[in-house]
Each structure stands twice: as structure tokens, then as C-alpha cells.
Amino acid sequence: MHVKMIVNGKEYESEIEPRLLLVHFIRDELGLTGTHWGCDTSNCGTCVLWMDGIPVKSCTVLAAMANGRVIRTVEDLETGGQLDPVQQGFMEMHGLQCGFCTPGMMMTARWLLDHNSNPSETEIREAISGQFCRCTGYENIVRAIRWASEHQDASAESTKVGEVVA
Amino acid sequence: MQVPASVDYERATSLSHAIELLERHGPEARIVAGGHSLLPMMKLRLIQPEVLIDINDLSELSYIKIEGNELRIGAMARHAELLSSPLVGEHFPIIVEAEKVIADPIVRNRGTVGGSLCQADPSEDLSAVFSALKAKLVIQGSHGSRTVDATSFHDGPYSTVVSSDEILIEVKIPIRPGCGCAYEKVERRVGDWAIAAVGAAVYIEAGVIHDAGIGLTAVGSEHFNAPEAEAYLAGKSPSPELISEAARLAAENCHPSADQRGPEDYKRHLVQVLTERALTTSVERATRGGF
Known part of the structure; x- marks a missing residue:
């Protein structure tokens, strides 16, 4: 299926399998490897990113469910060379x-x-x-x-x- | 690496659209709301739906409000919303106490009330809460809606009376005078499923408990309740002895099984202690002072 979402202010589009997890979409399709992939069971929280302004565990969200939504990852914390x-x-x-x-x-x-x-x-x-x-x-x-x-x-x-x- | 089996995906745009999709795709379709129970089970291949119907856009089911003398919770209300709702806190501390120990704050951002109920895990907390509060659950199909008691919602582990072309839309909790309620849970570590948990609600007028609800979870109570203990309390004046006997009845009549969370006798012991604590707090809250 086709998905489109805004990640760190930039629009991305891709063809994906509906079963693809958001954490893998962010890391493997978009190359944003700041978001880590850990326990895979929504326990460890290293995959936390924001979806529509709310922190979520991206190992337990399908990329399909993030279609049309706004994502913010750790890469977006630093702006203009200044750390958050x-x-x-x-x-x-x-x-x-x-x-x-x-x-x-x-x-x-x-x-x-x-x-x-x-x-x-x-x-x-x-x-x-x-x-x-x-x-x-x-x-x-x-x-x-x-x-x-x-x-x-x-x-x-x-x-x-x-x-x-x- | 845990990956769900191949699945198709549809996004519902309204309640009627969701029901239409359920009818079109049949029993191999599953509704996904927060997904925090369903997706882990799909990753473990314990569930392999052919189609997921995403209802996260159904903002019409995302509310917490009082109508008449009922608290009404839409099925898409998130756990975090329930936990931070002043309406819920004012009327039903049992819900706040249960929500504080459901998973963790990030999972609660995403998980929904309806999703937890429909996943129907035998250790799920809100099922015990709504049993204790004698809530009604509203189920919608294409030919209209029907209302069932929280205590007749489950028809087995991971199974509910919601049929494959229906959707749970609302929880209705009666607001009644003289109510006191509380939730007590013991877990192995923060955010885990309960080893055992007990919710209690009492309704006291003129010094007499005229009705009581006791919800149990994780201890083999098919309908998440303790009817013997509830019946014993009704019509009597609250006292420590009364509560002890009700707790004994709750423990005697539940059916815990030994697993990695503990042996049967330990769980039964927990039910007794937690029922006593939850009832004692409930009576204190109902009477603003205790016995």
C-alpha cells in the first residue's frame, strides 16, 4: 500500500506492506536510525517517537497506521546545530x-x-x-x-x- | 525479529464505514484501535487476521462525558485520557487507580478502553473495574445497537459476545448515590499484568450497603466478578467482620490457576487480602469516614 507521512517536517512517501512496523519504516525505509529498535514487545521504550504530538512505541504501531500522520523522531531535537x-x-x-x-x-x-x-x-x-x-x-x-x-x-x-x- | 503475518489494511472513516468494512470482510477481519494488545499477539502469530480495520480516525467514539446519571466513555477513549479526566476522578477513583497500573504511560497514550475490553485478556484490569461498577456496554451493528451488562460481555478467554460484524462503541457507568469504590492490584513489576487484582464498589445509604460490586481479574473468574461475595454484602451494615467474610467468599469461589506469576493458593490468598482492602477503602469513601 502507499503511505505518506510527515517526518521531522519533511514529507515522505513509500510503497509498503501493511504489516510493516513503524519503527522499521523509520529506520530502514527512511534511514532515520536515531530511533532504536529494542525489545519488539512494547516494553523497553527505546523506539519511542511522537505521532501527532504524542509519544508512542513505534514497534507497536504499523507504518500503515501512521499514514497521513505527523511523526517526530530524535533527529528533530537538535535544530540549527544547537542541541535541545x-x-x-x-x-x-x-x-x-x-x-x-x-x-x-x-x-x-x-x-x-x-x-x-x-x-x-x-x-x-x-x-x-x-x-x-x-x-x-x-x-x-x-x-x-x-x-x-x-x-x-x-x-x-x-x-x-x-x-x-x- | 517479530513481524506479523501478511495482512490487508483498511482505514475506517466513520462508525458506519467501520461496520460496512466488517460486513464486507467477514470473520477474518479484526478491528485495530490502539493496537497495543492486538499487534503483539499478531507478532507472536497467535492471531492472524486477514484484514485490519483501523478505527483511529473515529473521533466520534473518543469521549468521556456525563449524560443523565451515567458516565459515558467512548470505546476510542485512550487509557491516558481516562487517567487524566477530572470527571472520572471525581466519580470513580476505582478507574483512576486501575489506570495507574495498566501498562506504562507511553502504552496508555495509545491503548483504548474498547480495545482492552474486546481483546478480553483474562488478566485485563478494566473488565474487573466495569464488572464492579455494573457498567453496561453498547455494541453497534448495521441493524442497530444492543446493550449488555459488563458481566455478560465475555464468553471465555479472549472472547466476547461482540460478533464479527459488530463493534463495541460505549461504556455506560451508572452514577448512584452513596457510592464508594477502589482498585487493588498486585503485579510482579510495574506495568505487568496482574497476579491478581480486585475492584470493589459499594452503595451505602442510611448505614446499609444496598448494593455491592466486586470485580476480579487474572483469577479465573469468567465474568470478572464475585457474585457470592456481592450477594452476601447486600442489605447489611458495613463492618470489618462483614468485609472479612465477603473477602473469604470471593477467594473461595474464584478459580485461579498456577502459572509463571504464582501458584494457585498464593493467588487465592491475594484475592482475599485485596478484596478486604478494596472493600474497606470503598466503605471509607462511601461514608467519608469508615465504619
């Missing part, structure tokens, strides 16, 4: 080690901060409770999201993409 405060927070607070869960964590964090600019630690932990991290014990992820909430205007001072961090 959430990305900056993960860097500042060492919010990742292996990095596998990070794209999903950041997409959920961005959505949380868009709807609650000053979340408590409990609210942050609740928001990411559908996502697994096997490295950090979550402490630094929570700190990273707190950092982002305290530096929402940090884009001006944030690290430029590609800049070497001393």
Missing part, C-alpha cells in the same frame, strides 16, 4: 552510558517538559517508567531531565553539534 536542552542535559549529567535507550528517553523527556516545565523527581520517574535503561540505574537520566528543566533556555549556551567537549 534535553540532549544537553544528558551530556551534562552523564545520562547515558551505552546509549541504546537514549533516543526514547529523550523523546519522552522532551514531551514531559513541554507539558510540565518543572517536573518533580517522582513525575520524571513516572514519565519514563515505560522505558528501560540497563546502564545508569536511572539516576543520571533523572538528573539529566532535571537539568533540562532548569535550563530550558539553554540553547544559546548549548554545545554546538560536532564541538569537542573538553
